[in-house]
Amino acid sequence: QVQLQQWGAGLLKPSETLSLTCGVSGESFSFYYWSWIRQPPGKGLEWIGEVNDSGSSKYNPSLKSRVTISFDTSKNQVSLKLTSMTAADTAVYYCARGPRDCGSVACFSTFFDVWGRGTPVTVSS
């Protein structure tokens, strides 16, 4: 059964860079998209971006200038980097797996069927 384990620093100062890792066990990277999603305290969910098994990434335009999502197939890990953190970035950060849907021309990410437990991240001076 696939499991997603997350780790990374949970307390940052303004302007620092968030670095989180999601380790995938029990499943291959192939045929899936791997996303990061965040949830500010008491609020809803925001998709940050995704990476596919070919290493191609796509980001939410609201965060695109600050975010990098990548994967390391040798370690079965997905990474998130978010630069220039502010208090507005305080949230629980989740990694999630999404089945891919392939049409005749291209493949796309879909829903999120497996989630990590989440990493609380606080930005405070």
Add this chain to the structure above:
Amino acid sequence: EIVLTQSPGTLSLSPGERATLSCRASQTVSSSSLAWYQQKRGQAPRLLIHGASSRATGIPDRFSGSGSGTDFALTISRLEPEDFAVYYCQQYGSSPRTFGQGTKVEIK
């Protein structure tokens, strides 16, 4: 970007009652690419429904999804005590992927 608006914000019901949650999209969601999630306090969301009406693995049949285009619904036929939670819809027909703001189902 497709904006998803969920209603009502809070639904107060008793165990055994029927719950109907609405999710309305600002634009047509292509190919009924809509999912529903359940989130309990302190936990990650759990996938309930994908493709607007397909139950995810292990989800009880009291949960059902319906709709197409811009109007979607999640119905819980008879509320069990463990169903009181927050529910989110999410579209994956266009990028960026977006979520609704959530509907809280609370015990009356």
